[in-house]
Amino acid sequence: MTPHAADDLEVRFATGDDRAFLTEMLAEAAGWDPQRPRLTPAQVLADPQLAHYLDGWGRPDDVGVIAEVSGQPVGAAWLRRFTADDPGYGFVAPDVPELSIAVVGEWRGRGVGSVLLEAVVQAGSDRGVTAVSLSVETANPARVLYAARGFREVGRGRGSVTMLRESVAACRGGKV
Structure with missing residues (x-):
């Protein structure tokens, strides 16, 4: 039987020291489809459209969480604001941070993503984020x-959807 994430899972705030792991998780998020080649962290950082999710990590509005099992990181979620430019x-909108989230492959399907999502949304709410x-x-x-966590579709692009969760304070359970 595969253990559920909650058995040993701990969640903590992301720091500047987590940038390498966040980069790995950004590569994981971008390469979620096993039918496509997985990007390396170097490829992620070389792609301006992806790199700006982490460039200068630790800005005043950045908030992130890391999930760990036995001291080993197994997933991350972070919020970052962008501009229209x-x-x-x-x-x-510039006042609505965007969520990035990923879980290490062998830990998917064990509830880690749910815990991370709730934790980062709560951390954002604690800092005044409303959506x-x-x-x-x-x-x-x-x-x-x-x-299931209250995001609704607000836009469509080529092969993707933009989703929005308003009233983020209603998301409970992931304490950091």
Whole structure:
């Protein structure tokens, strides 16, 4: 039997020391589809559209969480604000941070994503965030998680949807 994430899972705030792991998780998020080649962290950082999710990590509005099992990181989620001049894939407005989230492959399907999502939304709410957006490819099974956690579709692009969760304070359970 596969253990559920909650058995040993601990969640902590992301720090500047986590940048390498966040980069790995950004590569994981971008390469969620096993039918496509996985990007390396170096490729992620070389792609301006992806790199800006982490460039200068630790800005005053950045907030992130890391999930660990026995001291080893197994997933991350973070919120970052963008501007209309330099939007993220899920950009809605400059005052609405965009969610990035990923779980190490062997830990998917064990509830880690749910715990991370709740924890980062709560951390954002504690800092005055009232809404969170994200972009997800239409075929990505994580869409089910986002919908179950109150995100609704607000836009469509080529093969992706932008989702928004308003009233983020209603998301409970992931304490950091």
